[in-house]
Amino acid sequence: MKNGTFKKITAAFAAVSVMLAATSCGGGASSSSSDGDVIKVGVLFSESGSTALVEKTMTNACKMAFDEINEAGGIKGKKIKYIHEDYASDPATATEKIKKLVEQDEVVATVGCYTSASRQATLSTLKDDNALLIYPTYTEGEEVSPNVIYVGNMPNQQATDFIPWILKNVGKKVFLIGSDYVFPKTCNKQARALIEMYGGEVVGEEYAPLGHTDFSTIVNKIKDSGAEVVYSALIGDSNTSFYKDYQQYGMTADTPICSISIDESNLQAIGKEFAEGHYASMPYWSSLDTEASKNFVSKYNSLFNDGTVVTVLTEATYDSCYLLKAALEKVEDPTDTTALINAFGGITFDAPQGEIKVDENNHCTWVYSRFGQIHDGAVDILYTTDKALRPEPWPSVLYPEYADSNFMPSWDDPLCYPQ
């Protein structure tokens, strides 16, 4: 290609990115300043971009929860008005949008963010403006911001019961795999410590770039390692290729994949025959056979016919809204953010997964630990804790120094909310 063409191409790319930025600035509900009879809440999930699919179900869950709360009379007679902003799967846009919600719309709190990167992009605004984010996604931990309530589970809540069970019932030689970024690596670090603690052995550890689709090499490495079980933190559509390649290259569910990062939305794409017999762990599965869960799933499906399915994220987002409601009911003035954040400590909610509670000290949530075997495209739940498990943002297996301090470094410790 000639030099001039290259310049033109670069110019074109610049133009495209400017255009994209411009389009993502527009839209969103414009709101007048505070009127007395509503409480304004932000909803920050993507409608476009790479993670829009997952976040759609989270936006739906917010709509469902806030509409229910309003139908039941709102909070102390005040209705909730939710303002949805789309951050287009882009962390930089998330920063911009949280600013808009907090400074312009003056919301009392925001339910939002899916990826860790987008959450981290909001932290400095939250800190500067003393605002509140309720974050529903399961996450890697090792961060607790005073301005965030973490409703999604911490890795310990998926792993502490799952790993001993795997070592006892499936096999002791474990191969760790994951996508190549912070969430899988942090989760696997903890998994490795647990495996060694319970007398298992890690026979290999491999990471694939995000969106990777050829797993022949990794499957061969698994085969050569003599692994009896694969512990997976692969995320997104890579799972489809991985489960298919796993079988195509001669591995079976006799050496099962135990995943901490697939949900119902992946199962359909992987296909029944390729997912059959493998295991997965999450606080909630839509196959959970309780009255509350069944009602939740059928109500969601009757309200939203947009191709999304109920997953652990839907449930956690729904819970986030109700936890916020409970906290708002406890405070005199909903705009007093510090009081509102303090009100979260110890709040409980009878969620579709069972009763959950926000921890009194570390801003994370007590949730259930459940795992099951995939059969016929759904998860047959094999194990459920009888009550919600304690969240450990700094897991005691890796950070024994925090074991007796509610798993929290002191708030002024930079470890607390690295930025």
Next chain:
Amino acid sequence: MGTFISQLINGLNQSSILLIATMGLVIIFGYMNVTNMAHGSMIMLGGVSAFILMEVLHLPFGIALIGCFIITGIIGMITEKLLIKRLYSKPTETILATYALSIILTELVRIKYPLSQNVHMPLPGAFHIGRVTIPYYNIFILVFSFAVLSLTLLFFRKTTFGKMLGSVTQNRTMTECLGIKTSTIDTLTFGYGAGLAGVSGCVLAPTTGVSYDMGSTYLTDTFMTNVVGGIQSFAGTAISSGIIGEGRTITAGFLNETWAKIIIFMIVIVLIRFRPEGLFTKERR
């Protein structure tokens, strides 16, 4: 040594996937000189067509292959008539327009299929030689991509249409003077290139599943393969698919997937520096 051999064989699979995904680009980017940023979306449309034909209409895989070629081919021809035709010799505008087109196609598919979909494996099973496992489907992809390559070469070298296309790319004005309708040739050629992209989407669908964003994975890889091979050269593209596919898989076998990507990209940068026209080019343009 064992690792090396099994990775060498796995590499063949990745190479043949690269080859079939890039072939449409050789025609559209190489011959027609259209920087088609929507190439990935054309692959995605092929995948979606495969899903509709095989999982909704329950047609056999062979028919789906032909169906995908026809469907994406027609979409390609419509695109050429409505959009590309107005933008020849305007590379910047073409990039913008085709990039916009790729967003439009992606979002349209996302409205209908927000979740990624499963396409069943038409050739399940594998055979084993020692510790090396070769899925039957990989052998199919290898044979199929070479068959498509040979057919395309025959089509371009031996048929009247192919010769007309050759003359259009060499000297458009002269060809027009000879009474050949170049605009029809353009439309058909673009349709053929898009059709090939569609076929590759169909072949990929059973291994990766189908999602609205599957195209973006292949856009960089296909342009890279094409540029390394020499943009107008089918043989060069076949060889560069082999180099990149094998290089990546073998490196991944000894290091890991992330490093394999980094190393291959570095090699490509060096290669492009010293051979900006690609490894195999017939003439300087």
